[in-house]
Every structure is written in structure tokens, then in C-alpha cells.
Amino acid sequence: MDDKQLLMLKELTDARGIPGNEKEVRDVFVKYAKNSTSSITYDGLGSVIASHEGNKSGPKVLFASHLDEVGFMVTAITDKGFIKFQTLGGWWSQVMLAQQVQLTTSTGKVLHGVIGCKPPHVLTAEVRNKAYDIQEMFIDIGATSKEEVSSWGVKPGDMVTPYIEFKRLNESKFLLAKAWDNRIGTAVTLSVLENLVRDGHPNKAFAVGNVQEEVGLRGAKTSTYLVDPDIAFALDTGTAGDTPGMTEKEADSKLGKGPQIIIYDASMVAHKALRDFVVGVAEELKIPFQYTVIAGGGTDAGSQHVTRNGVPSLAITVATRYLHSHTSVIHEDDYLNTVALMTEVIKRLDSNAVEKITFG
Structure with a gap:
């Protein structure tokens, strides 16, 4: 991970932003998003939407994180x-x-x-x-x-x-900070947008920072309604199961083993065709990933998939230790692999692929 990415992670996690008071985090989002696109808009609740048109006749693909932290x-x-x-x-x-x-x-x-x-x-x-x-x-x-x-x-x-100081844990790839839920998803969103603008893509891409996820997936309702996407992704954090005392029944994901593909959580059942599409890309490119079930929680995909007349949606998350505390830990490889996977997935979502996912 280069110094620019580390600085972005530090700025995002240092920023203070509880549900309904996300301005500091939104300002960091805009700071980095405006380097990739000049089109930045907002919904009425304060969610921020950075868009980039790769193909004006292509489908609309939304990928969103939430800006707020528990507080x-x-x-x-x-x-x-x-x-x-x-x-x-x-x-x-x-x-x-x-x-x-x-x-x-x-x-x-x-x-x-x-x-x-x-x-x-x-x-x-x-x-x-x-x-x-x-x-x-x-x-x-x-x-x-x-x-x-x-x-x-x-x-x-x-x-x-x-309050806690952002730091690398000794000389490892483990990163300690407050608010990885969900500043790591926000970092993924911003990095994917930057990659898409640089590499090109066959759709209209919408990188979104949602507000008020932690109190009921609220910002995702309004931002998704405003964009009216053909495909939607929620980029968030998920439970790690690799600490002492955890059983595979409770959580089986491990830090450093790749992004989590959520097949079921309390807010939605993953869209089967979209899930299979993402898995196919990961397997083809040999990007490590983990299937995950989160029976006791949900992500913004829970609001995305029931917007308007329904949107094929999927949550992709970064395994995190000690969620909803002052001190959470992630693995930098999981961040990098989530960025790589999401970039390649969105680059392949042209009109034919989206039609097959939606109606095939």
C-alpha cells in the first residue's frame, strides 16, 4: 500500500461523523472524489454522489459505502x-x-x-x-x-x-483505527472510482457515500432512489472470526483472506445472478474471497435492493475485528483485494451483462 492510500485511510478514520452529523467525513470524500470527477451531487439527507460517465448509453451502476460511524x-x-x-x-x-x-x-x-x-x-x-x-x-x-x-x-x-490514534500494528499488515465501519468501505469506493476513471468503463458509475446507515440504512434509501440504478453494491465491513474463542458457526471469515461476499444477512438475500457474476470474476482473476452470512445485521444493500421497483444488489465487505468499538482492526490486503475485485466487476458490467443478470 502506498503513502497516498495510507494518508486517505488516516484522514477518513480520523474524521468525526455520527449518524446525522457526517460533514467531516463527507468533506474527506469530496476531497478525494473531486480528483476523479467534477460531477458531485447530494441527496436531501446529505449523502454524496460522485458520478462518472464511461458510456452515456450504458447501465447505471451504483457502489456505495456509508459515511457514519457508531457514536x-x-x-x-x-x-x-x-x-x-x-x-x-x-x-x-x-x-x-x-x-x-x-x-x-x-x-x-x-x-x-x-x-x-x-x-x-x-x-x-x-x-x-x-x-x-x-x-x-x-x-x-x-x-x-x-x-x-x-x-x-x-x-x-x-x-x-x-478517540484513538490510527496506526499500523507494529510491522504487520494489520491496521488499527476507530470507525473502520465504515471508513474502509468509503476508501474502497473512492479507490474504485479513481480506477474506473483512469481505466475506462462501459457504464454510468455512481460512487456514493451514504449517511445514517447505523440507525436504519436511511441514507441508502434516498440516494438509491435519486440515482435509480440498474445494479447496486454496498461496500461495508463484516465480522471476523479468527480471534480466540470464535467458532465457525459464529463467524468464519479471516483477516487477510480476501473480501467477504455476503450471501445472506438480516436485511436481504443476495441477488443470485449478481452474486454468481462477482464470484466468476474473482475466480477468473484469482482474487481471494470469502462467502459470509451475517444473521444478526445488515448493510445498505438492504435498502438498495427494495428501491423503486427493485434493484439487483450485493454487499461486499472487509472482515474487521472488534466492530462497534473504539479500536477495530483490518488487514491491508483485504482492502486492496476488495478494490481490485470491485474495479474489475464494474468494468465488466456493460448493457449485455446487466440485462443477463437482471432478466436471464
Whole structure:
């Protein structure tokens, strides 16, 4: 992976963007997309659409990631200056306590804090031995009163995001950051767009950054409706099953073994012909891949495939450890192979291929 790609990954993961507050991430998307195309539009919710016309009479192919990350929203300030919050997206309480966060005010000021709770020394054995209630947690930003917090510009509705430093794990190919879900999908989207513009393609390509995926696949509804594509892909993250204690029944994907092709998840059944087309390309080009089932979650393809009168759709994901936490880990080869696969797939989606997938 070259320095340019590493810088893009760092900028995307460093950017702060919870559901409904994705501007920082969208700005990074636009920064890189405008180098590949001058046609950038938006839907009414804030999803960004970068398009490139390879063949004006070709089919419309949409490939989308989501911009938002799981995070928090300020709901109240206590008299002693602590922050109460609402989770946005799925959080597991065990991964939250004592973790650092950043609070971004409406004026863009960034404050540092930590998620706290009562110390274990004062808890009963019953409470200590079960998951701590998120409703009992708070954020400490070093203030001593409600008035002091207000003077710093903090208000209900402000964004709170996890904080961690982007880094390569030692000298390996494993990359650590916050928000790989779904900044790695966003990086794939941007890299595929760049490749298509450079190499040419037989269709009208739409690279999309969706908003509000983590709270119900919402941005994908509006952006897909606006584009009205013939084929749609969701580029996201999937569960890794290669850590101690995991069983193949729970998750069988491994980092470094290629992109995940989602054949079933809680939001959709993969379109059979489109799935077979993608698998055929991967096998022909000897790009490694993994079949995956995600019974307890979904991707933006869940909204894409039921837009208007229906769109053949497929989710392709990058296996990720420690999803929905402050510290997630991916393998750089999976990113590169996902980019390679998606680039070649879209380059082959001409009118004949799309007609065969849709009606054949």
C-alpha cells in the first residue's frame, strides 16, 4: 500500500461523523472524489454522489459505502458538569467504559473526554458481575459545573465520537483505527472510482457515500432512489472470526483472506445472478474471497435492493475485528483485494451483462 492510500485511510478514520452529523467525513470524500470527477451531487439527507460517465448509453451502476460511524449524542449536562449521552448505532456496554472520546460542539470546537461510571469499589457483587447499564454512564470533560460546560459551547445534540490514534500494528499488515465501519468501505469506493476513471468503463458509475446507515440504512434509501440504478453494491465491513474463542458457526471469515461476499444477512438475500457474476470474476482473476452470512445485521444493500421497483444488489465487505468499538482492526490486503475485485466487476458490467443478470 502506498503513502497516498495510507494518508486517505488516516484522514477518513480520523474524521468525526455520527449518524446525522457526517460533514467531516463527507468533506474527506469530496476531497478525494473531486480528483476523479467534477460531477458531485447530494441527496436531501446529505449523502454524496460522485458520478462518472464511461458510456452515456450504458447501465447505471451504483457502489456505495456509508459515511457514519457508531457514536454518541449529548442529551443533558449535570449540575456538576458531567455529560449524559445517547448511543447512536449498536454499542456493547463492555467496550465503552474508561474509553476516550471527542465532543464536537456546533461551532466545531473539539473537547476531549472519557466515559465514566461509579467505581467498582462501591458496587455490589451483583452489579459488578453483569454488564454495566449504559444509562448509568457519563462523559467527563474536566468541567466542574453545568455553567462551565455551557461556557465551552456544549449543548444537547452535540456529536461525541470515539478517540484513538490510527496506526499500523507494529510491522504487520494489520491496521488499527476507530470507525473502520465504515471508513474502509468509503476508501474502497473512492479507490474504485479513481480506477474506473483512469481505466475506462462501459457504464454510468455512481460512487456514493451514504449517511445514517447505523440507525436504519436511511441514507441508502434516498440516494438509491435519486440515482435509480440498474445494479447496486454496498461496500461495508463484516465480522471476523479468527480471534480466540470464535467458532465457525459464529463467524468464519479471516483477516487477510480476501473480501467477504455476503450471501445472506438480516436485511436481504443476495441477488443470485449478481452474486454468481462477482464470484466468476474473482475466480477468473484469482482474487481471494470469502462467502459470509451475517444473521444478526445488515448493510445498505438492504435498502438498495427494495428501491423503486427493485434493484439487483450485493454487499461486499472487509472482515474487521472488534466492530462497534473504539479500536477495530483490518488487514491491508483485504482492502486492496476488495478494490481490485470491485474495479474489475464494474468494468465488466456493460448493457449485455446487466440485462443477463437482471432478466436471464
